[in-house]
Amino acid sequence: MGKTETIVTSCSHDCGGRCMLKVHVHEGKIVRIETDDGEEPQLRACLRGRAYRQRVYSPDRLKYPMKRTGPRGEGQFERISWDEALDTVAKELIRVKNTYGNASILLLGGSGSQAVLHGAGAVERLLAGFGGYTRAWGTPSYEGALFSSMATYGTMTTGSAREDLLNSRLIIMWGWNPAVTVWDTNTALTLAKAKEKGIKVVSIDPRLTESTAVFANEWVPIRPATDAAMLIAMAYVIIEQGLQDQRFLDKYTVGFDKFRDYVTGTEDGAPKTPAWAEKITGVPRATIERLAVEYATAKPAALIPGWGPARGAMGEQFSRAANTVIAMTGNLGKEGSYAGGFMRAFHSRQMGMPRGARNAVEQGTPPRQNSLYKLRGSASPTSARIHSAKIYDAILRGKAGGYPCDPKLAYIVASNFLNSSPNVNKGITAFKSLEFIIIHEQRMTPTAKFADILLPVNTFMEREDVISPWLGSPYYLYMNKAINSMYESKSDRDICAELAPRLDIADYRAGRTDEEWLKTITESTGDIPDFEDFEQKGVVKLKVAEPFVAFREQIKDPINHPFPTPSGKIEIYCQHLAEMNNPRIPAIAKYLPTPEGYDDALSQKYPLQLLTTHHKPATHSTMEKIPWLDDVEPRHVWISTTDAEARDISAGDEVLIFNDRGKVRMQADVTEKIMPGVVNIGQGGWFDIDEQGIDQGGCANTLTPSEHSPGGAWCANTVLVEVRKA
Ligand SMILES: Nc1nc2c(c(=O)[nH]1)N[C@H]1C(S)=C(S)[C@@H](COP(=O)(O)OP(=O)(O)OC[C@H]3O[C@@H](n4cnc5c(=O)[nH]c(N)nc54)[C@H](O)[C@@H]3O)O[C@H]1N2
Numbered sequence: 001m002g003k004t005e006t007i008v009t010s011c012s013h014d015c016g017g018r019c020m021l022k023v024h025v026h027e028g029k030i031v032r033i034e035t036d037d038g039e040e041p042q043l044r045a046c047l048r049g050r051a052y053r054q055r056v057y058s059p060d061r062l063k064y065p066m067k068r069t070g071p072r073g074e075g076q077f078e079r080i081s082w083d084e085a086l087d088t089v090a091k092e093l094i095r096v097k098n099t100y101g102n103a104s105i106l107l108l109g110g111s112g113s114q115a116v117l118h119g120a121g122a123v124e125r126l127l128a129g130f131g132g133y134t135r136a137w138g139t140p141s142y143e144g145a146l147f148s149s150m151a152t153y154g155t156m157t158t159g160s161a162r163e164d165l166l167n168s169r170l171i172i173m174w175g176w177n178p179a180v181t182v183w184d185t186n187t188a189l190t191l192a193k194a195k196e197k198g199i200k201v202v203s204i205d206p207r208l209t210e211s212t213a214v215f216a217n218e219w220v221p222i223r224p225a226t227d228a229a230m231l232i233a234m235a236y237v238i239i240e241q242g243l244q245d246q247r248f249l250d251k252y253t254v255g256f257d258k259f260r261d262y263v264t265g266t267e268d269g270a271p272k273t274p275a276w277a278e279k280i281t282g283v284p285r286a287t288i289e290r291l292a293v294e295y296a297t298a299k300p301a302a303l304i305p306g307w308g309p310a311r312g313a314m315g316e317q318f319s320r321a322a323n324t325v326i327a328m329t330g331n332l333g334k335e336g337s338y339a340g341g342f343m344r345a346f347h348s349r350q351m352g353m354p355r356g357a358r359n360a361v362e363q364g365t366p367p368r369q370n371s372l373y374k375l376r377g378s379a380s381p382t383s384a385r386i387h388s389a390k391i392y393d394a395i396l397r398g399k400a401g402g403y404p405c406d407p408k409l410a411y412i413v414a415s416n417f418l419n420s421s422p423n424v425n426k427g428i429t430a431f432k433s434l435e436f437i438i439i440h441e442q443r444m445t446p447t448a449k450f451a452d453i454l455l456p457v458n459t460f461m462e463r464e465d466v467i468s469p470w471l472g473s474p475y476y477l478y479m480n481k482a483i484n485s486m487y488e489s490k491s492d493r494d495i496c497a498e499l500a501p502r503l504d505i506a507d508y509r510a511g512r513t514d515e516e517w518l519k520t521i522t523e524s525t526g527d528i529p530d531f532e533d534f535e536q537k538g539v540v541k542l543k544v545a546e547p548f549v550a551f552r553e554q555i556k557d558p559i560n561h562p563f564p565t566p567s568g569k570i571e572i573y574c575q576h577l578a579e580m581n582n583p584r585i586p587a588i589a590k591y592l593p594t595p596e597g598y599d600d601a602l603s604q605k606y607p608l609q610l611l612t613t614h615h616k617p618a619t620h621s622t623m624e625k626i627p628w629l630d631d632v633e634p635r636h637v638w639i640s641t642t643d644a645e646a647r648d649i650s651a652g653d654e655v656l657i658f659n660d661r662g663k664v665r666m667q668a669d670v671t672e673k674i675m676p677g678v679v680n681i682g683q684g685g686w687f688d689i690d691e692q693g694i695d696q697g698g699c700a701n702t703l704t705p706s707e708h709s710p711g712g713a714w715c716a717n718t719v720l721v722e723v724r725k726a
Pocket residue numbers: 014015016017111140141142174175176177180181182183204205206207209222223224225226227306307308309611612613614615616617618619620717
């Protein structure tokens with residue numbers, strides 16, 4: 001009997017957390033997974049990390065390279081050698097480059113691996129060295145929040161350390177459900193402590209979420225995509241009662257007068273009163289008035305505007321309105337308060353592998369000043385970009401449709417692209433029209449079935465890497481390799497290194513081994529003095545003198561620390577937006593009616609508003625078909641008792657959810673946890689479309705529109721549908 005070893009690593013999927021896994025390995029096999037029981041703060045893994053053994057050994061793991069044998073998308077493949085696979089990939093890349101140019105190569109890199117070395121970045125680097133490619137812009141997660149973050153504050157670093165919530169006197173979770181979505185490992189723990197401490201928590205959400213049930217004193221259900229109206233009416237109450245922090249506004253912001261003119265009706269003759277907002281939002285005017293006064297007077301208060309309400313066809317107006325109300329009450333830059341926007345807290349999230357062919361780390365600049373996001377933009381010499389929600393349209397219409405290229409080849413890595421992106425049926429048509437599709441995957445996902453060449457990739461358990469927290473808590477994790485690569489799988493990076501010479505790229509690894517790169521990147525954070533110690537313990541928890549609070553300096557010492565905006569102040573009125581001169585992106589926050597909102601004409605035909613939220617036992621589609629997790633919360637559609645009764649639907653009935661884009665068949669969860677007029681499907685279910693065109697797999701994106709907001713947000717939560725018994 002060999003002995004059991006314990007190896008420390010961390011999940012690297014896009015799960016919302018970043019936790020310590022203690023992996024017990026016996027004779028080369030994972031037998032058990034435990035988590036952090038060491039020094040505080042402990043980084044304890046959730047159900048998904050603890051169930052990971054079933055993913056590593058799942059029967060649909062890809063075992064060897066394969067080429068397509070049947071019609072594209074049907075999943076018929078034949079085993080080939082690595083040499084044949086890589087030669088074919090190189091041949092196709094060279095053919096497309098020579099025939100159409102580099103911009104016809106579409107790189108669709110997903111969120112599968114968030115660690116610095118492995119995942120989509122490996123292919124970005126390869127294709128950058130090959131002369132470029134077309135990439136997507138517009139992140140599904142947070143484009144609306146990011147847009148407003150940049151417009152209002154000029155930065156993404158707008159969050160606060162979690163423990164600082166304990167300094168708040170009121171916490172408003174506005175479309176925020178961290179009991180499920182995690183939002184950095186210890187958020188739920190901190191909210192539990194806040195509750196224990198007696199801090200009032202209010203949740204504003206069309207659904208009674210787990211976070212609401214466990215942490216909140218009050219649930220305020222609101223009609224989806226109308227939140228900007230409620231926030232603007234709160235501003236009305238605050239102005240009317242003279243509760244705004246005028247000293248703060250004068251000192252730190254620009255444009256409040258213009259916003260006030262809109263709110264009071266001086267601009268357009270329509271005062272944005274609580275009665276006005278009640279009709280739009282469904283929230284009683286008395287509730288709006290009370291919450292406005294509570295938020296303006298309970299100082300310091302933390303209003304946390306989640307990304308979900310911003311993931312809609314006018315999503316950025318919600319985030320802009322939240323940022324404005326936060327500034328009006330002076331609730332940012334101080335302990336216990338909270339700014340809106342992207343809400344990164346601390347710099348550790350910026351640790352990243354260099355992306356381009358020549359890049360910051362190679363030139364000796366620490367990544368902290370050259371964030372992942374900035375580097376991404378410079379990675380492709382072609383500079384061609386298409387919005388992530390418009391990829392299918394671009395494939396189908398190309399330059400003739402106004403896009404920068406005619407995509408011919410898709411290179412998909414770390415993404416279940418067809419499943420995760422809006423409008424699956426349109427996606428299938430588009431993917432069938434491409435000349436060639438290359439996919440790096442771990443499992444036989446619905447997207448993998450569309451590959452011409454399908455390359456098996458190892459999981460994070462089978463390789464070394466380093467990783468920083470999901471949003472930016474002060475720690476880093478070293479991901480030790482627990483077991484050898486399963487079957488014939490390889491890392492994305494090793495695949496690319498073997499492709500490089502076939503594409504005449506000489507220096508793919510830039511003269512360093514993977515281990516040397518991990519050491520270089522670790523050292524360049526400036527936070528981790530001893531690499532060997534980091535590797536051995538698997539974690540570095542930083543001791544910080546005071547909790548991180550974004551804009552502390554700007555508020556304490558505004559002369560020497562201006563906001564990184566053109567005016568140096570918080571831009572309630574944003575000059576950049578004014579220059580766009582687009583009434584759909586106004587310079588101040590406004591409530592604008594939303595395509596596929598409750599009052600769209602289409603609601604006559606499809607009267608229910610569909611939310612497609614993040615599902616508890618899932619990480620998008622990465623943790624599908626794992627028996628332990630499937631048991632936790634099966635994929636059902638949530639429908640209110642009122643809407644179910646009106647349609648003669650009982651709990652457990654099979655129902656069809658449908659619109660002009662598609663049909664999904666699922667079991668109904670008839671519940672009081674969702675407000676009437678709204679239904680919910682957790683995103684991530686693997687689509688499985690039958691001969692009648694009905695998706696039996698519960699994929700939310702069968703129903704979502706492949707459009708984006710004026711600011712670039714996905715429309716994942718502005719979707720009209722009807723439901724009937726199947
Ligand atoms: N379990 C789990 N956790 C995850 C992930 C996962 O797939 N599964 N994914 C991770 C990733 S990559 C991301 S980007 C984050 C996403 O994190 P979020 O975007 O915060 O998560 P969502 O569940 O989409 O939305 C949060 C809440 O917003 C509410 N909401 C939706 N529309 C509206 C609206 O119009 N108004 C109001 N007031 N509320 C609304 C939803 O009901 C939901 O409860 O989660 C991360 N964490």
